[in-house]
Amino acid sequence: MFQNVGEILMLLWRTAWALPMTWRQRRKVFDQLFEIGNASLLMACLLSLFIGGVLALQTGPVLAERGLTSFIGQIVGLSMCRELAPAMMAMLIAGRIGSSMAAELGSMTVYQEIDALRSMNINPIQYLVLPRLVAISLALPVLVVFSILIGWLGGAVVSVYNYQIAISYEGYFNSLRDGIDLIDVVNGLFKSAAFAVVIGLVSCHQGLHTIGGPRGIGRSVTKAVANSIILILILDYFLTRLLMHLD
Amino acid sequence: MNATAQQGVNLRARDVCKSYDGQRVLNGIDFHVERGEVFVLMGPSGSGKTVLLKHLIGLEVPDRGEILIEGQPIHSPGVVDRYRLAMVFQSGALLNSLSVADNVGLYLSEHRLHPPETIARIVTEKLALVGLKGIENKLPSELSGGMKKRVSIARALVIEPQLILYDEPTSELDPLIAVTIGAEILRLNKRIHVTSIVVTHDRELAFGIADRIALMNEGELIALGPPDQVKANPHPLVQRFLQADFRFNPESITP
Ligand SMILES: Nc1ncnc2c1ncn2[C@@H]1O[C@H](COP(=O)(O)OP(=O)(O)OP(=O)(O)O)[C@@H](O)[C@H]1O
Ligand SMILES: [Mg+2]
Numbered sequence: 001m002f003q004n005v006g007e008i009l010m011l012l013w014r015t016a017w018a019l020p021m022t023w024r025q026r027r028k029v030f031d032q033l034f035e036i037g038n039a040s041l042l043m044a045c046l047l048s049l050f051i052g053g054v055l056a057l058q059t060g061p062v063l064a065e066r067g068l069t070s071f072i073g074q075i076v077g078l079s080m081c082r083e084l085a086p087a088m089m090a091m092l093i094a095g096r097i098g099s100s101m102a103a104e105l106g107s108m109t110v111y112q113e114i115d116a117l118r119s120m121n122i123n124p125i126q127y128l129v130l131p132r133l134v135a136i137s138l139a140l141p142v143l144v145v146f147s148i149l150i151g152w153l154g155g156a157v158v159s160v161y162n163y164q165i166a167i168s169y170e171g172y173f174n175s176l177r178d179g180i181d182l183i184d185v186v187n188g189l190f191k192s193a194a195f196a197v198v199i200g201l202v203s204c205h206q207g208l209h210t211i212g213g214p215r216g217i218g219r220s221v222t223k224a225v226a227n228s229i230i231l232i233l234i235l236d237y238f239l240t241r242l243l244m245h246l247d
Numbered sequence: 248m249n250a251t252a253q254q255g256v257n258l259r260a261r262d263v264c265k266s267y268d269g270q271r272v273l274n275g276i277d278f279h280v281e282r283g284e285v286f287v288l289m290g291p292s293g294s295g296k297t298v299l300l301k302h303l304i305g306l307e308v309p310d311r312g313e314i315l316i317e318g319q320p321i322h323s324p325g326v327v328d329r330y331r332l333a334m335v336f337q338s339g340a341l342l343n344s345l346s347v348a349d350n351v352g353l354y355l356s357e358h359r360l361h362p363p364e365t366i367a368r369i370v371t372e373k374l375a376l377v378g379l380k381g382i383e384n385k386l387p388s389e390l391s392g393g394m395k396k397r398v399s400i401a402r403a404l405v406i407e408p409q410l411i412l413y414d415e416p417t418s419e420l421d422p423l424i425a426v427t428i429g430a431e432i433l434r435l436n437k438r439i440h441v442t443s444i445v446v447t448h449d450r451e452l453a454f455g456i457a458d459r460i461a462l463m464n465e466g467e468l469i470a471l472g473p474p475d476q477v478k479a480n481p482h483p484l485v486q487r488f489l490q491a492d493f494r495f496n497p498e499s500i501t502p
Contacts, residue, residue, distance in 0.1 A: 112340035113342050119334045120333075121328065121354075
């Protein structure tokens with residue numbers, strides 16, 4: 001996996017160079033955005049609702065025992081926006097979108113479609129990688145905003161209806177408002193944008209380097225998802241350290 | 248259209264070598280193709296024909312040796328654009344996410360060479376050239392293998408190339424269409440003098456259209472010359488390859 005890091009950075013560099021062409025490829029960016037939204041929005045909502053819920057469920061009773069229920073909103077709110085929403089949405093997108101990018105580019109590589117593009121003097125990075133990378137980098141932060149809001153809601157529902165916690169909506173959201181600054185949300189969005197770039201690059205790179213026929217496509221997909229998730233978790237730690245340092 | 252577009256280009260491969268993972272696929276390939284010539288390349292499966300074509304159009308860089316178009320190295324700036332090289336891929340290589348019309352017009356639309364209406368007209372015209380009508384809005388997955396092949400020939404023609412490389416243009420085609428495609432290759436060659444390099448396993452096609460034939464085996468050219476000369480080549484591999492047929496001697500097949 002790590003011998004590819006150089007190639008992946010190279011791909012990042014070349015895509016960055018192609019960025020001025022984004023406007024020309026806007027149709028494809030929209031298509032990709034639509035596809036990403038279509039494939040992941042519902043799942044993201046469901047996932048976030050339950051993550052928020054389980055957070056409240058795990059922390060609530062312990063806090064309630066010690067009479068600290070006024071912190072539940074804050075704990076759920078902070079963990080959601082600083083950590084769980086960006087990380088979980090990144091995993092979801094790696095699984096749903098990264099895999100399909102790797103499969104699509106992989107099959108294009110195997111069936112000589114990439115060669116055909118190049119033979120027509122069409123740069124596959126501009127034509128294929130750029131719109132995907134731009135779309136995923138726009139979509140993931142938006143998805144994370146959704147996820148944060150719905151996660152908060154999930155936490156609220158559990159905090160109110162679970163008999164061991166049983167606080168009011170008002171109490172929950174007051175605690176949440178007191179405990180969270182805009183900067184916390186921005187932190188999460190910054191991380192998610194970085195994760196999006198990782199997913200897009202790893203998946204496109206893996207797809208474009210597919211060898212060995214249809215079986216190779218399957219291998220590329222698995223590798224793209226696994227490598228994305230590993231890199232996301234490693235990057236998550238270091239970004240968190242960095243952001244703490246900046247605070 | 249500029250003047251040179253009516254001429255075709257000459258091509259020279261000089262001592263081309265290529266290995267993948269230490270395995271030699273091309274081993275000192277050396278030949279030239281004249282302007283407007285139909286050059287047929289034959290050889291057993293896996294002998295490196297497709298790899299050679301990819302080198303000829305500049306998709307791969309040789310480990311050693313070079314490809315010259317009109318005397319200029321293929322990778323020097325502007326050569327591919329100026330001389331317009333096109334390749335018809337073995338599998339057709341149509342973009343599965345685009346309609347037939349978008350596939351055929353891709354070169355023009357992506358390089359913004361014409362307004363959309365003109366592109367649509369050119370696309371219909373080129374599709375008609377390969378005998379296809381009214382399939383502009385279909386997706387490649389809705390076409391038969393032979394139709395895909397012909398669409399991909401149309402896509403190559405849109406470039407107005409001076410050199411076309413055909414990778415097995417008649418595989419997957421029924422004999423009637425195969426003959427049509429063969430005739431089409433010749434007609435294009437005669438009409439616009441495009442230089443054509445055709446890879447094929449189809450011996451009738453090869454001997455029907457070739458000005459010269461080259462036979463390739465394990466990354467080397469083992470015979471090269473006009474059809475009659477190649478037919479008379481005494482090299483045992485050449486004779487085996489050219490004479491292999493289905494008329495088995497029943498006694499030689501043990502159950
Ligand atoms: N990108 C690559 N990486 C590694 N090996 C390759 C690559 N491309 C081709 N080869 C190898 O090169 C050899 C020649 O392949 P090529 O596709 O040129 O054969 P071919 O003559 O076109 O055969 P066919 O008639 O079946 O199409 C094969 O052994 C193949 O495995
Ligand atoms: Mg081949």
